Amino acid sequence: MSKMTTENAEPLPIKRLQEALINRIAAGEIIHRPASALKELIENCLDAGSTSIRITSREGGMKLLQIQDNGCGIRRADLPILAERFTTSKLSTFSDLSRIATYGFRGEALASISHVARLSVVTKTKSDSCAWRAVYADGALAPPKAGQSPDPKPCAGNDGTVITIEDLFYNTPTRLASLRSTAEEYSRILDVVTKYAIHNPHVSFSCKKAGSTSPDVTTPSGSEVKQTIQLLYGHSIANELMHVTAQKSDVDLQPWEADVFCSNANYQAKKTIFLLFINHRLVECSRMKRAFEAVYSAILPKGTFPFVYLSLIVDPSSVDVNVHPTKREVHFLNEEVITERVCDAIQNELGKQSHSRPFQYQTLLTGGMLSRERPAPAASAEDRGEGPSEGHDDAPADSSTSKGGRAKKIASQHKVRTSLTDRTLDSMFPVVNQATQPSPSSDPRAHDSPATQSPSPLKIRDIKESECYLTSVLNLRHALIKVKHKQLTEILEKHTFVGIVDLQRSLSLIQHSTKLYLVNNSALSEELFYQLGLRQFADLSRMKLQPPPSLRSLLQIAVNAEPSVQQTKLTKDQIVDKIFGLLMSRREMLAEYFSLHISSSGAVESLPLLLRDYTPNLDKLPHFLMRLGPQVDWTSEVECFDTFLRELAYFYTPGPLPLIGYQATDVDEGQVKAEEWQIQHVIFPAMRRYLCAPQSLLDRDVIQIANLPDLYRVFERC
Structure with a gap:
């Protein structure tokens, strides 16, 4: 067959496309993937004044994507045209585009979704007596089941709107095949939620997979931008953030202001994290992104990039929002000038902080033995x-x-x-007279000098797990195993104690393999003593008090020193009587399960002994006994045991006194040395053997600061 040439080619007739084809083409311009549909729906929720947004996804949003808000809802009368194209409550005339202050204005989001997915809406306004459920297909109301009326049906529901998208792109198989894996699509959903949650800290966000009990992203309402960044991006970014502001100068024609949270010279990432909101609208701007990267290129190592969150408020009349179907880009006046001013403000702040830039590396890890390492690579x-x-x-x-x-x-x-x-950390400081070294234990090895002590100068006695058949205790023990973090537990099992950095702030250094960690020894100690109490439940040793103090007198001391007591309706004597009566009524249980013996006359005869060779600070005893009243849940067996052991662990944890008027200068040097000795030679060796480290300690209590x-x-x- 011969090829057709341009000489004998006949022009093809121009035809009007079918309405269904037109709508699907338009939908494809707006709904690229589940994350783009979610972006449109989140903006609708925010426009509705929502303070809580809940998102549920299945298979990366392709099988199910549901978003629930507590906004103003949709009127029953507006439901028939809700999913039609170009129906909106946010725009009435063309001139409104010049002062648009909402996210949406074209009315194409729900229409586009209805053409490429199965869409249903449940909504209720405050004035409605019930919620209304409507199902949409191709922009119009559709019957929920064959043979039923397409009209909205009354149903139960809360104030606000629930939009459910099912089988996204079921009728466009080419688009469905072009999507990535469900895991990547879900990560894009989380990215959208994260960005909107940071810019809207007053709104509570939650995003989870269908069937999951815990959300993958969750934020509280009424927070702040920096707190939300810390919650969603972690401490590594939040700890290195700078807050920079810039605004209109005298020579600028249009008013504008910028609020920036950006990383300093200590933070480095493999790619730039750039969050840009212009008039609260999430947009992209490659020119701004390149400008910010150029600012950091002079101070960051090659191949590393910063974190920048920028909220730019400009005059709505100078912004053209109608330049992209998904509103991903906007055009605004004086873009180059504003970008330059913001870059200058960031550069000035970086210059101020560069003089005090910390060098977060230590040289303490060299020499010695190779532990848990393979032979050196070639x-x-x-x-x-x-x-x-x-x-x-x-x-x-x-x-x-x-x-x-x-x-x-x-x-x-x-x-x-x-x-x-x-070499130890203490050896770098002036040597203390060996005669003044503390010896809280009778063990003769406790008198060795620090330079000759082994990592565990005291032999920690075996602590056997008590036999207990109470379901509540068995569940608590099982819960510890369930939340165990294997890598952190291994670090603590095989660590080498380096030294105490700051006793008042409870900071110590430990080494594991080639890594150096800064740990909060109070948090680790509290978890250790909680687990030791649970391990020895109903079989705890006793620490006798001679002479036994009066329970009422101890409570009186603690209540008098407690400032929050003044905010209650009860007098101090009434509070003492109430706690005293509570403990006296349960003294048999306290003696049997926790070895806390209180005589019938109200004298504290003995306390539980969690760890031999370690004596808690008895100055904290009044505060401990007082907290047993309000802080222990006496109504439930599991909660009672759990909260009591938490309070006991808090009492045992080394640290400042919880009483009013306590200052660091109130403690003499001998007490400080004794506490440091117990932390190093008793508590940390006990952690090696008995601490089952939960993952929660990684949030803020264990931080890697160097790797050799x-x-x-x-x-x-x-």
Whole structure:
């Protein structure tokens, strides 16, 4: 067959496209993937004045995407045209575009969704006596089931709107096939929720998979931008944020102001995280992004990028919002000038902080033995900067044996110090007279000097788990295993104690393998003593008090020192009487389960002993007994045991006194030394053996601050 040439080609007739085809083409311009549909729906929720937005997804939003809000709802009379194209409550004349202050204005979101998915809406206004449910197909009301009327049906529901999208792109298989995996589509959904949650901290957001009991993203209402960034992006970004503001100068024609949260010189990421909101609308601007990257390129290492959140408020009359079907881009006047002013403000703030920029690396990790490291990689691997992997225990520090039996030298950056005799943190300070060293235990080894002590100078006695058949206690023990973080538990089991950094702030340094960690020893101690109390439940040793103090007198001391007591309706004497009567009525249970013995005359005869060789600060005893009244839930068995053990652990935890008027200067040097000795030689060795570390400790109580191979890379660049 011969090819058709342009000489004999006949023009094809122009035809009007079918309405259904037109609508699907338009829908494809707006709804690219589940995340783009969610973006449109979140904006509708915010326009409705919602303070709570709940999102549920199944298979990355392709099978189900549901969003629920508590906004103003939709009127029953507006439901018939809700999903028609170009129906909106936010725009009436063309001139309104010049002062648009809402997210939506074209009325195409729900219409587009109805053409490529199964759409249903449940809505209720405050004035309605019930909610209304409507189903839509191709922009019009559709019957929920065959043979039923398409009119909205009354149903139960709360104030607000629930929009459910099912089988997205079921009638456009080409678009469905072009989508990525369900995991990636769900990550895009989480990204959209995260960005809107940061810009709207006054709104509570929640996003989870269908059937999941816990959300993957959740934020409280009434928060602040920085707190939300910390919650969603983590402490690594939040701790290095700068707050920068910029606004209209005298030479600018249009008013504008910018609110920026950006990272300082200490934060580095593999790609730029750029959140841009113009007049509260989430948009993209590659020119601004490149400008901010140029500011940071002078201070960040090559290949690393910053975090920038920018909220820009400009005069609505100077913004053209109608330049992109999904409203992803906008045009506004004086873009270059505003970008330059914001960049200057960020650069000035970076300049102020560069003088006090901390260098967050330590040189304490060199030398000693190699612990849990494989033989050093070959030279080519070292040149590539590859770190060691976890492997064998206690290999020699200077050499390792290859498969052929030849000894290979261990690179310096893979040597690990595993003995406190090499050097301790205390050894870097002036030596204290050995005669003044504390000896809280009768163990003669407690009198060794710090330079000669082993990592565990006291032999921690075996603490056996008591036999208990109470379901409540067994459930609490099982819960500890369920939340155990294996890697953190291993770090604490095989750590080397480096030293106490700040006793008042409860900060200590420990080393594991080639990594150095800053830990909150109070938080770790509290969790340790809670688990020790649960481990020895109903079989706790006793610590006798001679002479036994009066329970009422101790409560009186604590109540008098408590400032919050003044806010209650009860007098201090009434509070003392109430707590005293509560503890006296349960003294048999306290004695049997917790070894807290109170005589019939109201004298405290003994306290539970959680860990031998460790004595809690008895100055905290009044506060501990007082808290047993309001802080322990006496109505439920599980809650009673759990909250009592938490209070007991809080009492045992080393730290400042909870009483009024306590200052750090009130404690003499001997008490400080004794507490430091107990933390290092009793508590941390007990953590090695008995602490089942929960994942919650990783949130703020255990932070990695250095890694030896990374230090060598840094010093090689110097």
